Amino acid sequence: MTYTNKVLLAALLLSVSCKSELDGKPVAKVADAKGEVKPATDAKADAKADTKADAPKAEARTLKADPAASTIGFVGAKITGDHKGDFKKFTGEATVAGTVPQSVKFSIEMASVSSDAEDLTTHLKSADFFDVEKFPKAEFSSTKIEAKVAGAANYEVTGDLDLHGVKKSISFPATITVDDRGAKGDAEFKINRKDFQIVYPGKPDDLIKDEVLLKISLGFVP
Numbered sequence: 737m738t739y740t741n742k743v744l745l746a747a748l749l750l751s752v753s754c755k756s757e758l759d760g761k762p763v764a765k766v767a768d769a770k771g772e773v774k775p776a777t778d779a780k781a782d783a784k785a786d787t788k789a790d791a792p793k794a795e796a797r798t799l800k801a802d803p804a805a806s807t808i809g810f811v812g813a814k815i816t817g818d819h820k821g822d823f824k825k826f827t828g829e830a831t832v833a834g835t836v837p838q839s840v841k842f843s844i845e846m847a848s849v850s851s852d853a854e855d856l857t858t859h860l861k862s863a864d865f866f867d868v869e870k871f872p873k874a875e876f877s878s879t880k881i882e883a884k885v886a887g888a889a890n891y892e893v894t895g896d897l898d899l900h901g902v903k904k905s906i907s908f909p910a911t912i913t914v915d916d917r918g919a920k921g922d923a924e925f926k927i928n929r930k931d932f933q934i935v936y937p938g939k940p941d942d943l944i945k946d947e948v949l950l951k952i953s954l955g956f957v958p
Contacts, residue, residue, distance in 0.1 A: 756818050758926060763927075766931050796832070828956070840895075843876075845872065871900050900934055918955065
């Protein structure tokens, strides 16, 4: 079988590949990065703004990510199945006002990547994927956090993701809770790795899907 035929066969198999954790997950909206920061507002509070125009505003607090209560993981998929991984080293902070999230940002040390296969972990660090020597960090900084009144997630987060030397604005659903003890944010969404110039196709008979599922769970404390 020629190389071209192998690629065509692999593409066909990819379209009918086995069930994946990526199936049915929301896809992040991607656009050019703008960098304009818009603090979040409380949807319920906005609805009552006319009657509480003179109410005092909650004081903003800055919280730090708690590594013991946080994970940043991902799932990639090939024809033969999924591979899971995560990043062991990252920092982050969030700003909140009362029970309303205002902003969030985090920075990942890409060399801390780990996966469910030792050889894959090594490969992910190479120029085929993250190229950790050239691009040692990935960073996200929110530009808008907007309350949602419907759906499982209660906010939509928009921000600039700088990954593999490419900066894009992405928007994704998230579930965020804030109280006196801190804040918690959870999000699962897919991005297209090719938007960030990660284009390694995989083996001709075991192609890699373009979409990658990001699984982010961050706990923040004072």
